[in-house]
Amino acid sequence: MASRRSKAPAPGVPLGETLVAAGLAPELAEPLVAMPHKVVEVDPRRPFREPGVPRDEVMFVRSGILSKFKTDPAGRRQIVALRFPGEGILPHAGRTDYGIQAIVRSEVMIGRAEDFDPIVEAHPDMQRFFWRLIRRHEAIGYEWLVNCGRRDSIGRVAHLLCETAARMHVGSGRLNNPFTQQQIADITGQTSVNVNRVFADLERQGLIKRHGREIQFKDWAEIRRVASFQPGYLEA
Amino acid sequence: MASRRSKAPAPGVPLGETLVAAGLAPELAEPLVAMPHKVVEVDPRRPFREPGVPRDEVMFVRSGILSKFKTDPAGRRQIVALRFPGEGILPHAGRTDYGIQAIVRSEVMIGRAEDFDPIVEAHPDMQRFFWRLIRRHEAIGYEWLVNCGRRDSIGRVAHLLCETAARMHVGSGRLNNPFTQQQIADITGQTSVNVNRVFADLERQGLIKRHGREIQFKDWAEIRRVASFQPGYLEA
C-alpha cells in the first residue's frame, strides 16, 4: 500500500513570501532574497552535506523538507531537526557535528555566510527575527527530547504526526505524510519495523486512516491526547 | 553508600571570570557584570521557575548547576538542558515551555531583559559571543537526542558522565558527580532503578569506581568508547 512521493517538488513558492509568512517584515525580506545565491535541487536520502565539515553557508528551504542528522559509530542514524519551507540553516563557523539530507526532493537556496552575516548585522530587526526563529527551533528540540525520552512508541509517532501537520499548516484534517517509516524511526529513535506496527495500531484504534502515504486524522482530539501534543511550543 | 552534596555551594567565582573563561573578551564582560542584577541562592530539586510563565530575565550561573525541564501530562519529567557555571539562560519573550530547577545548590545572577538586550545590541562582538554559545547548546541538545534515541542505557549514562566531566573541566580522572540517580534518569530518559543497575554494571566492568557520589574513571578510553563520546561538539 506504499505510494510514491510526487516526482516534482512542491511548486517553488518565492522565498520572500515564505519568510514573510514566518513573521519577517516584508522590507526586511528584500535584502535577503537579493543576496547572491544559488538554488539547488536536493534528492531525498542521498548524501548532501556530510558531518564534520566546516560550513560557511546559509540555506533556506524553498520547497520540500531538509533534515539534520547524526550517526552513531554503530551506524544508527538519528535525525535531530527538520527544516520546512521558509525555515533555514544558519552558517556555522567551526566544524559542524551534523549532516544534512533531504526528506523529500527539495529546493534549497544557498548563500554565503560572508554575504549573509553583514546583512543581519546591519538590521537589528532582522537579528531579532532570527533570534526568535532560533528560539523556536530550540523549543522544538526540547519537545523532541521529551518525545524520545519520555513517551512510548505510539506517543512518539503520534506526536511527530501532530507536529508535522502543524508545521505544514494542514489543520486537523488530512496530512500528506512526507516521511518514510524509516525516517520516522530515525526521528523518534525506533526501528522501522516498530513504526509500522504503531501505524497499524493507530489505524486499528480509529485515530487515523491511511491511503498510501496520505494520513487522515479521524479523531484529532484523541490523537492529540495520545501524543500529549501541546502546540504552544511551536509559536516561537 | 550514598554521600551528600556539600551543603555550601562551590565558592562563588566572580561572574566576569567565568564569562571570560567561556571565551568572552574581558572588556566585553565588564558591561555585563555591571548590569543591575541580584544574586539568588537556589535550592536543588525545589520549584524555582515554573513552565508556561513569561520570563523577561537573564540568568547566569555563578556556581552549581541549573536544569531546564519539561513535564509530560503523565507526570514524567525530562531534563532538556543543563547550565554550568559561566553559562546562562537568555530572556524569553513569550511564554516559556520549560521550567527551571537547580541540580545542586546554586548561585544564580539574575538581571532584567530590558537591561540585557540593549547591552548586547550595542556590542556586535557580544552578539557573536552569544551566538556561539547558543550554537554550542544547540550542538549539545542534538547530542542528547542521539543519546536518548540511539544509545542503550549503559551508553546513555556513560555519555552523560563523560560530557559532565568535560563540562566541569575535570579531565579523565575523578568526577564529583553532582547528580542523583533520579536526575540522571530524568536526563537520559530512564528509570532511576535502571540507572542504579547501570552504575553497578559500569563498576563491575571496571570502567569506574565509586566512593559515594564521587566517580573515578578507571579506563577513560574504554568508557569513551562505550559512551561513543566524541567531545568535538562541546567546542562551540
Added chain:
DNA sequence: CGGTTGTTTGAACTGATTCAATCTGTGTGG
C-alpha cells in the same frame, strides 16, 4: 520485465520498566 525502495508480518529474544521491599547515610530533636 527486473531492480529498487518501502511496507508488512511472524517468531524469538532481550533490555528496560514496574512494583515492592530493604538498606544506608544524614540531619533533627529530645
Added chain:
DNA sequence: CCACACAGATTGAATCAGTTCAAACAACCG
C-alpha cells in the same frame, strides 16, 4: 548520644515494549 525521619541507593521478581532477524509483498521506474 540515641531515636527517628527522610532522601537516596540497592536488590529481586514479574512483566512487557520494542528489537532483531528473516521473509514476503507492493509500488514504482527504467
